Amino acid sequence: MMRSIALRLRTAPRRFPERLARFSTAMKTTSTDPLSLKVFEDLRDMKDAGTFKTERVIISPQRAKISVENRKEEVINMCANNYLGLSSDPELIEAAKEAMDTHGLGLSSVRFICGTQDIHKELEEKISNFHQTEDTILYPSCFDANAGFFETVLTKEDAIISDALNHASIIDGVRLCKAARFRFDHMCMKSLEENLIAAKDARIKMIATDGVFSMDGDIAPLDEICALAEKHGAYVFVDECHATGFIGPTGRGTPELKGVMDKVLVITSTLGKALGGATGGYTTGPAQLISLLRNKSRPYLFSNTLAPCVVGASLVVFDRLSKYLHTHTIASKCNKQNIRLFGKQYIIYNTYKHKYMEKTKCACVLLRIYTFMENHNKKTLLRDTSLRDKLEANTTYFREAMSG
Structure with missing residues (x-):
């Protein structure tokens, strides 16, 4: 029996490359294999359209x-x-090294089993204090934070009213949930109000918007959005990935800039841009809502916890958020x-x-x-x-x- 298993282990690596080789060959021919043909056509169409992407290789740390x-x-x-130029900051690198020395490379676990260390809770508390919210939940990325929010919180009785140019992670998150979907013209308050009226019968009306739209740098008029939300009994969700740390008088983002920190229900953001550039994201807001996410949000429940080195560096970042x-x-x-x-x-x-x-x-x-x-x-x-x-x-x- 053991000999049979060993034999299969030795031969399997040979068979798999052969299948890949046949697939690669099919890609170069007029193969009738449906997968080969579909992939070939997709790649060809992207190249013909000028949208095929190639990775540009950097051989130094990320810096100016x-x-x-x-x-x-x-x-x-x-x-x-x-x-903020923190991706190769010496103090953050040292903090990351120290965290690995004291807390290890990783946890090999999701948070709720044995993947929560003291530094994870400390970082969540620091983020909550920074945004002046009740609680925070860490995710592997803000994409996961957005993907895990709407499905957890909203049902078919509810409605999402989303800006037409919201980030792909919000769009995907909205697709995962069963709530009714409404899309308003980019930063158009007339269109937003029309959609709020159309969604008037929904139990929960959630307005979703980027704080800063990354392509053009548009800043959402959160003051006007929050006013309409209050008028129509809606809640406001803001993705702050391109704002946290450097927008607003103290870097607390678009809600601070627009004077509505107490009117935005939920903020999602990332540790992977201004705040060190490594990885990780979070959702911050009311304690009960964050507790619900801890118990039902699938990207949180079924993803490994954030690595200690990232957490250690991020703790230092939130102590240094005074640059503008x-x-x-x-x-x-x-x-x-x-x-x-x-x-x-x-x-x-x-x-x-x-x-x-x-x-x-x-x-x-x-x-x-x-x-x-x-x-x-x-x-x-x-x-x-x-x-x-x-x-x-x-x-x-x-x-x-x-x-x-």
Whole structure:
């Protein structure tokens, strides 16, 4: 019996690559295999449309100036979500190392079995204090936080009224639940109110919006949204991934900026952008609601806990959230070079009226320096046929690159 198992283990690795080889060969031919044909056609269509994506390889830490594969000189990176320049911060790296020394590499468990350490609870408390909410629940990512919220909280008796340009994670989260779905025109309060009226018979009406929309840097008019929510008996859910840590007088995001911190029911955000750039997300809000998520939210219940190194670094981040990002410096310099920029305050971008601009040409000249920038194609933006170079500047960039 043992010999038979050993024989199967030795032979299995040989058979699997053979199947892959046949699949790969089929991809290059006019195969009638349905999966091969479907994948081949999808890839071909993306290449023909100019939307096929390739990964650009960085061979240095994430920072203002980075080294990229097949290029001798460093380039300035303006496409990361590293808004506060903390991704390679020495203090955070040291905190991550210390957390691994004291709490290990990982927990090999979900939270409710044996995956909760003291530092996880400490971080959740710090986040709650920061957002001035009752409780917080950590997730592997904010995508998971969004995916796990709507299905847990809402049923077919309820309604979700979502901004037309909300992030994909909100869209997917909405799809998972059975609530009635309404979509209002992007940041249009007239459209929002019309949809609230259409959803008037729902038991729970939940307005869902990004705080800052990452493509164009639009800032949601949360003051107006909250006023309409109060008028129509609705609740407000805000994704703050592109706002937490650097928008608002003390970095508490769009609700603080718009003066409605006490009127937003639920905030989701990420540790993977401004707050160190590693991984992890969270939902913060009323204690009873967070307790429900701990008991029923599937991405939380069935995903491994956040690694101690990330938690340790994040604890330091929330002690340092006093920096404030301004983009007016780069905007003024771009204007002097006749480069037209769009966007509001924090995320600025440049458009190119060229449908098939090569995405691989990510190093371009801006302000007479090489700049690593990000192209977004029309299928991502759903706005027009332009490609956009999104400049996501950070405090490290200003210190290092704009000093001259």
